[in-house]
Amino acid sequence: MFRRSDGMCFACSPRNPIGLHLEFSHEGDICRTTFTAGNEHQGWDGVLHGGLVTTLLDEAMAQWLWHRGVAAMTAEMLTRFSLPVPVGVPVTVEAWKEGCRGRLWELSARLILPGGKVAARATAKFLTVKENG
Ligand SMILES: CCCCCCCCCC(=O)SCCNC(=O)CCNC(=O)[C@H](O)C(C)(C)COP(=O)(O)OP(=O)(O)OC[C@H]1O[C@@H](n2cnc3c(N)ncnc32)[C@H](O)[C@@H]1OP(=O)(O)O
Numbered sequence: 778m779f780r781r782s783d784g785m786c787f788a789c790s791p792r793n794p795i796g797l798h799l800e801f802s803h804e805g806d807i808c809r810t811t812f813t814a815g816n817e818h819q820g821w822d823g824v825l826h827g828g829l830v831t832t833l834l835d836e837a838m839a840q841w842l843w844h845r846g847v848a849a850m851t852a853e854m855l856t857r858f859s860l861p862v863p864v865g866v867p868v869t870v871e872a873w874k875e876g877c878r879g880r881l882w883e884l885s886a887r888l889i890l891p892g893g894k895v896a897a898r899a900t901a902k903f904l905t906v907k908e909n910g
Pocket residue numbers: 781786789835836839840843849850851852853881902904906
């Protein structure tokens with residue numbers, strides 16, 4: 778049994794003082810958010826840290842499920858980093874479902890730069906879990 782974070786999700790809570798404060802919209806089968814990284818989010822100078830690229834993709838997929846009433850945890854994730862993601866520019870992250878078998882959900886996500894190039898893609902498996910709070 779897993780308890781949802783106390784309104785302090787690092788990725789989406791407006792209350793988390795060091796969080797990313799992501800807000801999501803849902804259009805058809807797509808879950809979408811935008812994010813502009815600051816200098817505090819970089820690894821290489823001027824480049825968004827890869828772990829945070831993965832966080833954006835992971836959260837978008839989790840929110841696709843959450844929006845549909847599915848509480849699930851990431852069980853496996855593969856990220857391909859194709860282009861550096863610059864800090865200071867608004868990027869778009871999109872997620873969608875690929876399939877579902879029982880408790881196992883397969884989703885994909887991508888991070889799009891201004892201008893339309895895809896900088897990162899991910900595929901992931903999520904497992905439905907029971908919540909206790
Ligand atoms: C407010 C908004 C809320 C949204 C918050 C979003 C947060 C963002 C999403 C995350 O990042 S979650 C945090 C990162 N993930 C974790 O910390 C998960 C850590 N792993 C676990 O806790 C458990 O491994 C997990 C809950 C994923 C699964 O444990 P279970 O005990 O529930 O399942 P189990 O291991 O028995 O596996 C069930 C079935 O799935 C299969 N399975 C497990 N992992 C698999 C995998 N990766 N691929 C394919 N099959 C898999 C497994 O073989 C088995 O198959 P069978 O039923 O046929 O025996």
